[in-house]
Amino acid sequence: MKEIKVAPIKNGTVIDHIACGMAFKVLKVLGISDGEVDSTVSVLMHVPSKKMGWKDIVKVEDKELEQIEVDKISLVAPEASINIIRNYEVVEKMDVSLPDVAIGILKCGNPNCVTNANEPVETEFTLKSKDPIRLNCKYCDRELDDIVDHII
Amino acid sequence: MxxxxxxxxxxxxxxxxxxxxxxxxxxxxxxxxxxxxxxxxxxxxxxxxxxxxxxxxxxxxxxxxxxxxxxxxxxxxxxxxxxxxxxxxxxxxxxxxxxxxxxxxxxxxxxxxxxxxxxxxxxxxxxxxxxxxxxxHPTQTLLDLFTIWTEKKDIEDKNVVLLGDLKYGRTVHSLAYALAMFGANLTFVAPEVLQMPKEVVEHVERQGGSYTSTNALEDAIESADVLYVTRIQKERFPDPAEYEKVAGMYRVDNEILTNASKDIIVMHPLPRVTEISPEVDTTEHAIYFKQAFxxxxxxxxxxxxxxxxxx
Structure with missing residues (x-):
């Protein structure tokens, strides 16, 4: 086995098996691009993978992902696997699977959708297709374009 | 069920x-x-x-x-x-x-x-x-279906021409879907910039519906049982001259109806502006006020x- 070029992390989260080229979208989804994380983040891009040929990996130190973040990752990296690390050990594997219904994690792209008015309601999108990912707004029924840009 | x-x-x-x-x-x-x-x-x-x-x-x-x-x-x-x-x-x-x-x-x-x-x-x-x-606007769709059903005794296999603003007109989107569900044959007649949106066409296809698109109204109405007219909204056109040209192309009057079957019914969700000439009102083709009832x-x-x- 080839040596991994970035050292294992002591505590935090490893997001593995991200489709090649999608690591930066994962960073965006997690708010890392916007400076919302105050620990070290390592990004490995174009890493050989038995399963996928090539893959990306993101390691976030001292941060354990919450379910809502995992749901968001599923929209940009549905093949990813997530490991929670404590003291260099994998203590939890979180499943990344596309939810049939995505609640409160996406903003509707239709500016005239009622969910974009000041109403006390969470957005809700129904999964119409997994590959490619197609989601329709429960309220205005429009299909969401540019999913990554609409993750809340 | x-x-x-x-x-x-x-x-x-x-x-x-x-x-x-x-x-x-x-x-x-x-x-x-x-x-x-x-x-x-x-x-x-x-x-x-x-x-x-x-x-x-x-x-x-x-x-x-x-x-x-x-x-x-x-x-x-x-x-x-x-x-x-x-x-x-x-x-x-x-x-x-x-x-x-x-x-x-x-x-x-x-x-x-x-x-x-x-x-x-x-x-x-x-x-x-x-x-x-x-x-x-589901109740509009239901009353449109009801009008076709009562006037034509059936909806299945009827030839229905949808005319006008098919892009923005909400009534024609739901109606096209419902007509396809009932097995009507659809013809979409619209100016190039106001054609039926792709997702509505996909809906029609998923219902197993048959449709054709054309911009020649004269040909489309020859075999039509129903001509459903919608208003073309002036504000959709940045150039007023372009609007006049398009609106003029699709004005329904007694002359154009000579190309149609004598039993054709003309429907419109109302309000109409100039897309149906008032001379049509007194013909047996005009169903739009009955449709409103x-x-x-x-x-x-x-x-x-x-x-x-x-x-």
Whole structure:
């Protein structure tokens, strides 16, 4: 086995098996691009993978992902696997699977959708297709374009 | 399988199966004598319908009010957003929670898509969508279907030409979907910039519907049973001259109708501007005012079904 070029992390989260080229979208989804994380983040891009040929990996130190973040990752990296690390050990594997219904994690792209008015309601999108990912707004029924840009 | 109509929200035509729509059409037909005032039907006596109109509307609001009154019920409501709580910044969710305590069924028109769905989330009372922005207007679709069904005795295999603004006209989107569900043959006639959107065409295809697109109205109406005309909105055209050209291309008059079968019916959701010449009004082809009347029995049928006074 080839040596991994970035050292294992002591505590935090490893997001593995991200489709090649999608690591930066994962960073965006997690708010890392916007400076919302105050620990070290390592990004490995174009890493050989038995399963996928090539893959990306993101390691976030001292941060354990919450379910809502995992749901968001599923929209940009549905093949990813997530490991929670404590003291260099994998203590939890979180499943990344596309939810049939995505609640409160996406903003509707239709500016005239009622969910974009000041109403006390969470957005809700129904999964119409997994590959490619197609989601329709429960309220205005429009299909969401540019999913990554609409993750809340 | 037909679901019960009791207490049901009427949000989108997509919520109904063909069997359910057929049932609504049959009940609507039974309502005609009472809709005309020839027979008394007080089955909704004591019930209150609220019309919550954040956008002006003439036909939809009046026909809902007429429908409720013909069934012995009462109506409260508003249709002027200028004087309502919306102006004061109240959310739709709050307005609905207030209105539900005053009425037994809520009829909502709102400028934003998805408003009726949202309203239904905030009340146990049935909500009827009377138009949400560019979204759905299911009772218009039902009355359009009812008009074709009563005038042509059937919908299946009928040749229906949809003409005009097929891109932005919300009534034609739902109607195309429903007609495809019933097995009608569709022809879309529109200027290049106002063609039927791709997602509506996909909906039609998923229903197994057959359709053709053309911009030659003369050819399209030769074999048509129904010509459904919609208004082309001037504001969609940045150049007024371009609008005049397009609007002129698709003006329905007695001359163009000489290309059509003598039994063709001409429908329009109204209001019309210049797309149908007034000379057509006095011909047997003109069904649009009857179509507007049909809003009453169809809405009576829906109310009676929702309140479970007919099965």
């Amino acid at each position: 037909t679901k019960t109509f009791k207490g049901r929200d009427i949000i989108s035509i997509h919520d109904f199966s063909r069997e359910e729509i057929e049932h609504i059409l049959k009940v609507s037909k039974d309502m005609i004598p009472a809709a005309r005032g020839e027979k008394r039907n007080l089955s909704l006596e004591g019930k209150i319908l609220s019309t919550i109109f954040f956008e002006p509307s003439t036909r939809t609001r009046l026909s809902f009010e007429a429908a409720m009154n013909r069934l012995g019920g009462s109506v409260v409501g508003f249709s002027d957003p200028e004087i309502t709580s919306l102006k004061k910044g109240e959310t739709l969710a709050d307005t609905i929670r207030m209105v539900e305590s005053y009425s037994d069924v809520i009829v909502l028109r709102h400028p934003m898509e998805g408003a009726a769905k949202l309203a239904a989330d905030f009340t146990e009372k049935p909500v009827i969508n009377a138009g949400d922005g560019a979204g759905q 049909n809003g009453v029995p169809v809405r009576m049928a829906l109310l009676a079904l929702i309140f479970d006074v007919v099965k």
